[in-house]
C-alpha cells in the first residue's frame with residue numbers, strides 16, 4: 001500500500017484558497033483582489049525600468065560567475081540593505097553591531113530569525129498583531145515558538161486599537177518577542193502614528209521585550225523610503241536590540257526573485273560576531289546559501305546613485321497610483337450612496353484596504369460578481385484600475401445594502 005496514503009488534504013489558507021477559487025472561475029471579467037502584488041493601470045505586473053537596466057548591466061558583465069554565494073549572501077547586498085532600512089548615519093552600523101544576512105525575501109528572513117530565536121532565546125512566546133499577515137503564526141509556530149496575539153484593529157472605529165495594543169504588549173512576559181509591521185500593515189492598512197510608535201517603543205523597552213520588525217513594504221506605503229523606515233529607526237536609535245525582516249518583493253517588484261534580508265541589531269560588536277556565527281548554522285542546513293540574481297539586481301541599483309534615484313521615482317509612482325485608486329474607490333462608493341462611513345478606504349495606507357465587508361458578503365461577491373478578496377474583507381488596492389473600480393463599487397453596494 002502507498003506510504004503516502006495517509007496524507008490528509010491541507011486546511012484552506014486565508015490567501016491561497018481565494019487565489020485558487022479565482023483561478024478556477026471561468027468568468028472572463030473575474031477580478032482578483034486577493035494577492036498583494038502590484039498591478040499597473042493596464043492590470044499587468046510591473047517590472048521596473050531600473051530593474052531591466054540593472055539586469056542588462058549584469059548580463060554584459062562577464063566577470064559575474066554562477067559560483068555559490070557565501071551562506072550569508074552577497075556582502076555588498078547585505079551592507080546596502082542594512083543602510084536602506086537603518087539610514088546612512090546609523091550609529092549601530094558605525095559601531096559594527098549590525099548582523100545582516102541575505103535571505104529568501106521577507107518570508108525567509110522571518111523564518112531564519114524565528115529559527116535562530118527558537119534555538120538561542122529563552123523566552124519562546126511571540127506576540128503578533130490581531131489581525132496580522134496570515135503566514136506569521138505558521139512561520140513562528142513551525143520554528144517551535146508559541147504565538148499569542150495583541151489587539152491591533154478596532155472593528156468599531158475601523159482604526160487602531162491603540163489602548164488595547166499597549167495593554168497587551170505591556171502584559172507580555174519579559175523577553176517576549178513582539179512582531180511589529182514597520183509600515184503598511186497587512187491586512188488592515190492601518191499604521192501607528194510616530195507619537196504612537198514612540199509609546200510602543202517605550203513599553204517594549206521598559207518591559208525588556210524583543211521587537212521583530214516585518215519590513216515588507218518600505219517605500220511602498222508613503223512612497224518615501226525614509227518616512228516608511230521611521231518606526232524601525234526610532235527603536236534602533238535607542239541602542240536596544242531588534243530583528244528586522246526586509247523584502248524587495250514589493251518595493252522593487254522582485255517578488256519571484258525571493259530577495260530580502262534579516263538584520264539583527266545587537267548591543268555590541270562582540271555579541272554581533274557571536275550572533276552572526278550562529279545564524280550561519282541556521283541557514284546552512286536549511287538551504288545552504290541564497291540565490292544570486294535578485295541580490296545582484298538590488299546591489300546594482302542601491303550602489304549607483306542615478307539608478308537609486310530612478311528607483312525612488314518609480315517607487316513613488318507605484319505608491320501614488322495606489323493612493324489614487326483609494327480615492328477613486330471611495331468616490332465611486334460615495335456616488336452610489338452606499339450606507340456606512342467608507343472614509344477608512346482613504347485613511348488606510350499601503351497595498352491593502354481592510355474594507356469591513358464580512359465573510360458572508362465576501363463569499364456572495366465572489367459568487368455573484370466574480371470578485372475575489374480574502375475572507376477577512378481585505379482587498380489589494382494595487383490590483384484595481386479605473387475600469388474595475390466601478391465593478392467593485394457596484395458589488396460592495398449590492399453586498400451591503
Ligand SMILES: Cc1ncc(COP(=O)(O)O)c(CN[C@@](C)(CC(=O)O)C(=O)O)c1O
Pocket residue numbers: 015034035036037104105106107108133135181186214216246247248249255260
Ligand atoms: C506583512 C508581510 N510580510 C511578509 C510578506 C512576505 O513577502 P515575501 O516573502 O515575498 O517578501 C508579505 C507578503 N504577503 C502577500 C503580498 C503575499 C502572500 O501572502 O501570498 C499577501 O498577499 O499578503 C507580507 O504581506
